[in-house]
Amino acid sequence: MTARNDSEVILFKSLDFIPIPILLSESRIDEISGRIQRIHRFVNHAFIEQIGYTLEDIPDMDAWFKTVYPEPLVRQAMIEGWANIVESSINAGIDTAEMQARILCRNGEYRWFLITAQIATENQSELHIVTMRDIHDLQLLIDENQTLSNTDVLTGLANRRKAEAVLENALSTAKGTELCLLMCDVDYFKAINDTFGHLCGDDVLVQVARLLEGLRQPAACIARWGGEEFLIVLQGCSLDEAHQIAEQLRLDLAATDFFYHNQQLNLTMSFGCISVQDNESLRSALFRVDSALYNAKSAGRNCVVMG
Template sequence: MLSFSRKGSFIAITSVLLLIGFSAISLISYYVANSTLNQHIRTNTLPITSDNIYSEVQRDLLQPILVSSLMAQDTFVHDWIVAGEQNPAAITRYLNNIQERYQTITAFFISESTRNYYHSSGILKKVDPENPQDDWYFRVKKLSGQYEINMDIDTADNSRTTFFVNHKVLDRDNSYLGVIGVGLASEAIKDMIDVYQNRYNRQVYFVDRQGKITLHGEALDDRNSIREIDGLKEIATQILTTTGGSYEYQFKDKHIFLKTRYVPDLDWYLLVEQEEHPEQAVQSVLWLNLGLSIGITIIVLILAHFTLGSYQRRLEQMANTDKLTGAITRSAFEPTFEQLLSFAQRRQQPLSVLLMDIDHFKVINDTHGHLLGDHVLKHITKLMNSLLRKSDVICRWGGEEFLIVLPECNLHSATNIASKMRKLIEESLKVVDSKHIDVTASFGVAQFNNLESSENLFLRVDKALYAAKAGGRNCVETTEQEQEASAKA
């Protein structure tokens, strides 16, 4: 998964390279004769278009693979299977949530233990090794890889052909638990390819390792395999034995340029074709096409930026959020914290941290049970979030400890926020689930001095929290160094 900075750098570099490439093409095309135009298409325009389409394929077609991989590693799915699949409604809700969130037409799980076919609408059936329609499940079980992609009839709707991503579910010991995945409507994928074709004025389709055409737009409905297409069948073996290349072939009275590229995640080949245009027609539309190409490329890059950012935030939230409280986990927090410190240091802006500990939380668990303790954690997280900005970050630091980062916030303001949190917790959690427990919390506060390391900042805020505990708990403290700096200010 690309970090925000790496993603931004990638899009910026790609934008510069594409703009330089198109500018060079425009200048060269203006001065060269018509006899060099086909060479120009073969070595410049078509490869760049292929790369653009490849990037869009990664964005549009590879999303189901990422979603299926995430589902296969989801701790909820693993825990539910290990618990004996006792509550089918839980997995049904989970699959329905995946289907709605990622706008797929189906989401499913087949258990190796019970052979139940769980769907977002319920249990459809049991897979049977004697049923030819279920051969795919037993084929996936024997795969050496983690997943496969295939076009098949949807079990939930026999009238619909679906693009499936079938992903193995393995436990920590790599024992096989079943197959999970999602599906997209084949018609939607065909429409997607038609969009690529209309946008770039190229023929776009995919073939598998045997040369069978697996995905295509409307223009290729009468073709089944590249080994059956005149002109293309002579170079089919060469195409299918290399990871990519540039080719030319004659189809009827048309001379066609072809760019191929192997897509490892799909285990398919991407083929992008362009016909050789009559010289006069190429000359008349040359400048217009180049101008449109530059504009479209900019739009695609902008869309890619926002789309990748959206998918990244969703996946990071699912992978890095504490399931009980909704706060960010400690492992996910550390790189985010380093980035916030770097921003504060570079921009010379204040940044403060709060370290909160629930007073006598072990007593609450021992006296009232861990279930009530979980309720307390959730309530406290909700109360603290109500006083935070969107830019603030709250992390579950330990069992009952929370670390909060406040960008653009000095020590005085951070201390006020901590005091409000302390008071809100004290007043709101005197009674939880009809039990009088008088929950309170202690806070340590520290401000980043723009010179220290994150470890030293943690040490100082931890020292402040220790002082709050030593001072009788249910209070807010800063380190002596912080207090002196605040007094001088």
């Protein structure tokens, strides 16, 4: 056994005691294609225990991507994403590349890992170390907090914060693309709360939210703007089309039977509708659609006013 083999055996045995999944790979040039391949040489006990695959399952990087990303489009996106991260690290003079990835484990479960790969090596064996730290529970908590911070608790729609972020992004990318806003609110909502109580009012808002979610044309965002007001962001939609959408929603709501404890409620909504102008600010667009809604209320409610 050569000195190199001796040192690798010692290294492999040492890594088997580390509780973090570790994979060792080696770069080789394929004699047929001439391209560099990453051949996997070793996975430790924690890797097999937590991720489930052995060297026979993932002998090289190509097999790894095919195994943990069975969907071709997802696989290609991850391959390209990883290549970009490696290139950025190399350009920055960093010896490691790191990314968060959701992978398919052998037991059929998808889990999040933080993958850190050594992309430059100075050791004699030319082995590259890849560590994979399980961050699944942390990532789920982050995702849950992100969802809660962007979601209206009562209706499940986007909240005002999320709607403003979507609208800001739409305004920055809408050059040459039509962008319209609908703002609407439930007519005489205060009377509903005063007559039937706030629990009834909450139930009305939830039912209205479900109706808005049935919008026949996909919306960039449907949000509870505040109180009984809702905002709908429509991209790639002309003002005439937006007006038709608002009118159809108005008719659908008026024709829907709402009940609260066997008490039928006749609900209507008023709508403001605008087309966002080129280079218009967020504040200006929101002011105009709010003004259009105010005019709809002033005009007798249960109507659509274009601003």
